[in-house]
Amino acid sequence: MSRVGLCGSDLAMVYRGMLGDLVIQTPMGIGHEASGVVAKCGSAVTHLKPGDRVTIEPGNCCGNCDFCKAGHYNNCVKDNFYTMSMPYPRCIAHYFKHRGDLCHKLPETVSQEEGALMEPFSVAIHACRRSKVTAGTTVLVCGAGPIGLLCLLAARAMGAKSILVTDVRPERLETASKMGADFTMLVGGADPQKEAKGSRR
Numbered sequence: 001m002s003r004v005g006l007c008g009s010d011l012a013m014v015y016r017g018m019l020g021d022l023v024i025q026t027p028m029g030i031g032h033e034a035s036g037v038v039a040k041c042g043s044a045v046t047h048l049k050p051g052d053r054v055t056i057e058p059g060n061c062c063g064n065c066d067f068c069k070a071g072h073y074n075n076c077v078k079d080n081f082y083t084m085s086m087p088y089p090r091c092i093a094h095y096f097k098h099r100g101d102l103c104h105k106l107p108e109t110v111s112q113e114e115g116a117l118m119e120p121f122s123v124a125i126h127a128c129r130r131s132k133v134t135a136g137t138t139v140l141v142c143g144a145g146p147i148g149l150l151c152l153l154a155a156r157a158m159g160a161k162s163i164l165v166t167d168v169r170p171e172r173l174e175t176a177s178k179m180g181a182d183f184t185m186l187v188g189g190a191d192p193q194k195e196a197k198g199s200r201r
């Protein structure tokens with residue numbers, strides 16, 4: 001593996017030993033936002049070869065449940081992203097064995113670091129699609145953490161005209177500005193209504 005991001009879920013497992021209802025029972029690794037270089041391929045893999053740089057989709061869908069059949073394999077009822085978090089080794093490792101169809105070759109122009117961001121970036125793209133962001137849209141992003149910042153980039157790439165990012169921490173808003181937010185707003189103060197009126201955009 002080349003680069004692996006640390007998700008909030010990883011930190012919860014490290015520091016609290018649990019993630020939502022999921023309590024860690026056995027030793028496990030962390031990391032699911034990852035890029036790597038192919039070391040070896042199974043005989044049925046035709047789209048990749050050793051040496052290819054790849055990003056991975058974390059998961060191990062069954063291919064047969066209603067969700068998988070409908071193409072929503074990220075929601076697979078049998079073996080989805082979250083159940084993966086318990087019994088499987090994770091990506092912070094020298095080697096990670098993964099299904100070929102969930103490994104995607106990175107273009108020349110995409111670095112290993114960027115490759116590791118593909119999973120969280122897909123969250124941002126999904127959010128923008130659900131919000132129907134298109135050319136000229138005005139967008140509000142609540143929270144300038146990694147996912148919020150990626151939503152900012154995705155919304156911009158989809159043509160959003162005006163993007164406002166809010167957060168409770170000023171240093172995060174600085175990053176949002178550097179990354180192209182048109183407006184930022186520090187929230188969490190005593191008078192949210194007043195804050196909201198101050199930015200009708």
Ligand SMILES: [Zn+2]
Nearest residue numbers: 007008009032
């Ligand atoms: Zn994550």
Ligand SMILES: [Zn+2]
Nearest residue numbers: 062065068076
């Ligand atoms: Zn399934």
